[in-house]
Amino acid sequence: MGTPLISVKDMVKTYKLGDMVVNALRGVSLVIEKGSFVAIMGPSGSGKSTFMNIIGCLDYHPAKGEYYLDGVDVFKLDKDQLAELRNKKIGFIFQSFNILARTSAIENVELPMLYNSTVNAKERKERALAALKSVGLAERADHMPNQLSGGQQQRVAIARSLVNNPLVIMADEPTGNLDTRSSYEIMQIFQELNDKGITIVMVTHETDIAQFATSNILFRDGQIISNVVVKDRKIAKDEIPKLPILDQNDILT
Amino acid sequence: MRIVNILRIAYRSLAKNKLRVLLTMLGIIIGVASVIAMLAIGQGSKQNIQASMASLGINSVMIYPGSVNSGGVRMGAGSYSTLTRKDADAIAAKCEFVTDVTPVVTKSSQVIAGNQNWHTMVTGALNQYFSIRNLTIALGNTFSSTDEHTAAKVCVIGQTVSTNLFGAGANPVGKFIRINSIPFKVIGLLAVKGQNTFGQDQDDVIIAPFSTVMKRMLSTLYLNSILVSATSEKDIENVKNQVSTLLRIQHKLTPADQDDFTVRSQADIANTFESISNVMTILLACIASISLLVGGIGIMNIMLVSVTERTREIGIRMAVGAKSRDILFQFIIESIFISVLGGITGILLGIMISMLVGKFGGWPVVITGSSIFLSFAFSSAVGIFFGWYPARKASNLNPIDALRYE
Numbered sequence: 001m002g003t004p005l006i007s008v009k010d011m012v013k014t015y016k017l018g019d020m021v022v023n024a025l026r027g028v029s030l031v032i033e034k035g036s037f038v039a040i041m042g043p044s045g046s047g048k049s050t051f052m053n054i055i056g057c058l059d060y061h062p063a064k065g066e067y068y069l070d071g072v073d074v075f076k077l078d079k080d081q082l083a084e085l086r087n088k089k090i091g092f093i094f095q096s097f098n099i100l101a102r103t104s105a106i107e108n109v110e111l112p113m114l115y116n117s118t119v120n121a122k123e124r125k126e127r128a129l130a131a132l133k134s135v136g137l138a139e140r141a142d143h144m145p146n147q148l149s150g151g152q153q154q155r156v157a158i159a160r161s162l163v164n165n166p167l168v169i170m171a172d173e174p175t176g177n178l179d180t181r182s183s184y185e186i187m188q189i190f191q192e193l194n195d196k197g198i199t200i201v202m203v204t205h206e207t208d209i210a211q212f213a214t215s216n217i218l219f220r221d222g223q224i225i226s227n228v229v230v231k232d233r234k235i236a237k238d239e240i241p242k243l244p245i246l247d248q249n250d251i252l253t
Numbered sequence: 254m255r256i257v258n259i260l261r262i263a264y265r266s267l268a269k270n271k272l273r274v275l276l277t278m279l280g281i282i283i284g285v286a287s288v289i290a291m292l293a294i295g296q297g298s299k300q301n302i303q304a305s306m307a308s309l310g311i312n313s314v315m316i317y318p319g320s321v322n323s324g325g326v327r328m329g330a331g332s333y334s335t336l337t338r339k340d341a342d343a344i345a346a347k348c349e350f351v352t353d354v355t356p357v358v359t360k361s362s363q364v365i366a367g368n369q370n371w372h373t374m375v376t377g378a379l380n381q382y383f384s385i386r387n388l389t390i391a392l393g394n395t396f397s398s399t400d401e402h403t404a405a406k407v408c409v410i411g412q413t414v415s416t417n418l419f420g421a422g423a424n425p426v427g428k429f430i431r432i433n434s435i436p437f438k439v440i441g442l443l444a445v446k447g448q449n450t451f452g453q454d455q456d457d458v459i460i461a462p463f464s465t466v467m468k469r470m471l472s473t474l475y476l477n478s479i480l481v482s483a484t485s486e487k488d489i490e491n492v493k494n495q496v497s498t499l500l501r502i503q504h505k506l507t508p509a510d511q512d513d514f515t516v517r518s519q520a521d522i523a524n525t526f527e528s529i530s531n532v533m534t535i536l537l538a539c540i541a542s543i544s545l546l547v548g549g550i551g552i553m554n555i556m557l558v559s560v561t562e563r564t565r566e567i568g569i570r571m572a573v574g575a576k577s578r579d580i581l582f583q584f585i586i587e588s589i590f591i592s593v594l595g596g597i598t599g600i601l602l603g604i605m606i607s608m609l610v611g612k613f614g615g616w617p618v619v620i621t622g623s624s625i626f627l628s629f630a631f632s633s634a635v636g637i638f639f640g641w642y643p644a645r646k647a648s649n650l651n652p653i654d655a656l657r658y659e
Contacts, residue, residue, distance in 0.1 A: 058572060058653040080576045087574020098569050098656065102269045112573040114258045160573065 004068075005168060005199050006032040006055055011065035013050055013222075024050040025063065026222040032201060034167075037194045039210035039230075040203045042219030049172060051219065052203050056090055056170045057082040070167055087115055091161025095173035097153040099145050099160070105132060106141040109159045116164055131159035135189055151182030158189055168199040175209050181243050187212040188236035212236055259579060263586040266563075277555045278595035280548030281635070285599025285628045286606060287541040292624035293607035295534025297617035302530055305448075306523035313385050314492050316340075316479040316500070319513035334475035335513045338467075340503050341479045348481075348495045350488035353381035357478045358466050364459065366418040366430040373414055375432055375459045377466025378480070383409075385482040388460075393426035393441035396462050404464040408432070409441035411456035435469055437461065489518045545628070548595070549635035556588050556643035567647050568655030581648035588640025589633065596632035600625055 013025040025047045032038055042048045053059045055067065060079060067074045070089060077085065086092075099108045109128040113119040119127070132138050135155040145153055154174060161169050171190070175183035183206075191212060194200050202213060210216050211234040218226040267274050318335045341356040358377040363370060376382070383395050396407050408430070410418075415425045425439045446455040467473070483492040493516045500514050560567070567580055575583075604620055611618040 053653045056572075058656065060651045080578075083571065083574050083576040083579075086572060092572045094656070098565065098572070100566055100569060103265070107265065111570070114262055115570070115574040115576070115579060117255050117258070164574070 003034045004031045005034040005036075005070055006030070006201070007066075007068040008051075008055065009066040011051070011054065011063055011067065013047075013054060013063040015061065023222055025054075028065075028222070028224055030217065030224060030227070032199065034199055035194070035197050037190065037200045037212070037214045038202065038217060039213035039215070040201065040217045040219060041205060041207070041210055043205070046219040047222040048203050048219040050222075052170060052172055052201070055201070056092060057086050058092075083115075087112060088164055089167045091158075091164070091166040091169040093154065093157050093161055093169060093171035093174045095176035097145075097150070097157050097177070099153055099156050101145055104142050104144055105137060105148065105156045105159075108145075108156055109163055112160060112164045127163055128159070131163045132156070134162065135159045149182070150178050151185060154178060154182070154186055155189065158186070162193070162198075166198065168201060169193065171200065171202040173203055173205070175204065175206065181240065183209060184236050184240050184243065187234075188240065191236050208234075259582045259586060262579075263583050263590060266566075266583070267587055267590060270559075273555065273559075274591055277552055278591050278598065280551035281545070281592050281595030281632050282548075282599040282602060284541065284545030284548040285596050285632050286603035287544055288538060288628040288631075289600060289603025289620065289624055290606040290610065290618075291537035291541045292534065293603070293618040293620045294610060294616060295530065295537055296619040296621055296624070297611070299527060299530045299534065300619055301617045302523065302526045306519055306526070307387070311519055311523065312483045312486055312489065314481040314483060314489060314496065314516060314518045316344075316481065316496060317515045317517070318475070318478075319511070319515060334473075335504060336476040336479055337474055338476065340500060341476070343499055343503055344479065344481060344496055347499055348492060350484045350491050350495070351481055352484050353385050353480075353482045355379040355381045355385060355480050356463055356476045357382065357480055358463065358471055358473070359477050360433075360466060360470050362433050362459075362470070364414065364418065364430055364432050366428065369418045371414060371417040373457050373459055375408075375461060375466060375470070377461050377463045377470070379463050381482075382460065382480065385480045388446070389444040390441045391444040392424060393439070395441055401462045401464055404468050405462060406435060406437045406465060406469070407440045408437045408459050408461040409443060410439055410460075411443045411458040412445050413454055413457040414459055415442055432459065432461075433470060483518075486520060489520050493518060542631075545631060545635065548632075549592070549639045552588050552591055552636060553639035553643065556584060556640055557646070559587075560584065560643045560647045563647075564650065564655050564658035567650055568652055568658065571650070571652035572656060577648040580650075581644045584644030584647050585637065585640045588644070589636040592632045592636025592640075596629045599632065600629060603628070 008028060008030045011025050011028040014021055014023050016022070028047070028051060040048045040052065054063050055069070057069075057074060060082070062075070069085065072085070074082070074085070100111070106125075106128050109131050110124050113124045113127065129138060129141060132141050135158050137152060137155055137159065140148065140152065145156070148156065169190075174186055178186065187209065190200050190202070200213075204210055211230060211232070213230055214233065215227065215229045217224055316336065336356075338356050341354055344351065345354040355378045360375050360377075361372070362375045363372050379401060380395055380398065382388070383390070390409070391412075393409070395409055396405065399405070400407050410425060410430070415423065418430060419425045419428065425442055428439050429436050430439060431437070443456065443458070448454055481492060481496065483489045496516050497512065501512065504513055506513065570580060607618040607620050610616050
């Protein structure tokens with residue numbers, strides 16, 4: 001603990017919606033250390049997603065302030081360098097899974113490596129399989145997304161985010177479309193990854209999900225209003241057995 | 254980013270939309286196939302015309318009598334009897350660039366051999382007629398100058414006449430036929446020439462010595478035409494001018510008089526037909542090109558729809574590290590793939606159509622390498638040109654906007 005991975009200072013972001021100017025972020029400063037598991041919370045419109053997109057280098061429109069990721073001044077990079085940064089250092093997980101339709105699980109997981117010229121075809125296959133195995137989907141590698149449940153699709157997305165060995169995984173409402181059990185299973189994977197040293201930044205508005213993180217940051221009106229360490233952190237491995245027994249239909253999903 | 258990877262990405266996304274790819278390709282396939290088939294048909298008809306013109310004797314110049322003009326009523330070419338043997342001799346003696354000259358008279362006659370009879374045109378001409386008209390003898394001989402002097406009752410017959418009088422494959426040489434009740438000895442059989450451009454059977458002829466036809470059959474002084482062959486194709490104009498000048502002197506025409514003869518060359522007719530055929534080819538190629546262009550717009554249409562429809566996919570690709578140019582190349586390669594594969598299929602289809610037209614339509618077709626190259630290059634260019642705009646649009650997306658696109 002102690003080395004900053006993400007360091008944001010006085011970040012300001014405004015954008016126009018028609019004639020209206022929206023101040024999405026009004027001076028956000030934050031340091032996220034390597035190996036932490038941060039949950040970002042806040043009501044809709046609080047700026048948490050905007051913040052996430054900027055630190056994830058997904059928004060090419062400029063923001064003011066400073067942002068260092070792993071010691072790199074991100075705001076000085078061009079589009080191609082940002083793309084490479086996303087490819088090598090960041091893994092993304094989205095609420096709507098965002099895996100390619102009509103594309104098998106393994107091909108989805110291979111995708112980031114297709115844009116990484118240092119990986120050859122053989123290694124690509126091996127690493128994709130290993131990543132799928134680590135999320136428990138090795139035997140479903142050739143399944144299409146429509147043959148997988150929501151939880152399984154999200155695990156494919158996690159495998160895809162892992163496959164280039166990122167420093168940080170950024171998850172935007174990863175459990176928003178999932179039932180409780182699947183959500184907890186995702187949290188279990190996150191906690192295991194976090195134990196291996198991968199930093200996780202997760203946006204969520206579910207307080208019980210935020211309890212799996214090590215610290216909770218609360219956004220309101222484009223500013224951080226609190227940043228607290230989680231007391232009584234929940235451990236997913238212990239929580240899952242406590243969930244009510246599912247009926248037949250739930251098992252199938 | 255390795256090019257192999259982009260190719261793989263493009264291939265995978267095309268493979269997911271086989272039907273759409275096929276339908277898009279259809280536009281290019283039809284365009285390319287029609288360009289190739291049209292050009293092949295056009296080229297074929299052009300070569301056909303050239304070949305049949307060459308068989309008529311490409312260097313030959315024909316002189317016909319002019320038209321009668323009595324009291325303002327004109328009677329059409331050949332209605333005036335102005336050409337005589339003397340004119341032909343004068344041309345042979347005085348014109349430069351002339352290799353052969355023959356006066357020509359014709360008479361339509363009933364021909365009898367044994368129990369068979371046939372109606373055909375009997376041509377009376379000098380021995381030079383054969384070389385001017387590019388006629389070759391399959392069996393026997395042509396007539397000699399002695400035959401001409403003595404007005405010998407000999408003749409050379411074409412294959413059609415031979416078949417009708419003596420049966421297919423028979424050797425008529427040495428046999429006798431009666432033309433208008435006069436017995437003629439067959440001394441030669443012409444080689445098969447087939448139909449000319451105008452559909453006339455060039456084998457349905459009997460050729461006899463000029464004097465024989467003049468004296469024994471026609472008893473006239475006037476000719477149907479004079480045939481002249483120029484030394485080469487480029488001298489044809491000279492020959493025509495000289496013949497005109499000479500004939501005006503021969504016929505004692507004043508400058509105020511119109512020509513009482515017509516001079517035409519085989520090349521004139523050939524040129525006319527060739528330009529008709531060229532116009533036709535260009536017209537067909539234009540129509541075919543339009544369908545190729547429409548095919549190209551089809552590609553652009555599909556690619557644009559595809560960019561919009563796949564906006565989220567583009568966002569996902571960008572999120573996992575695709576650079577703008579990776580997206581650009583992916584979409585361009587997809588459209589090039591469609592147009593190139595469509596082009597190749599179109600070429601094969603075009604060749605097939607051309608061959609079918611050649612085989613069952615009885616129409617000569619010539620598939621040239623340049624037409625294949627042209628349509629292939631054009632279809633590839635169409636792919637790049639029409640693929641570029643949608644690809645550019647896709648690659649300029651902001652990742653987060655693409656990801657959020659509904």
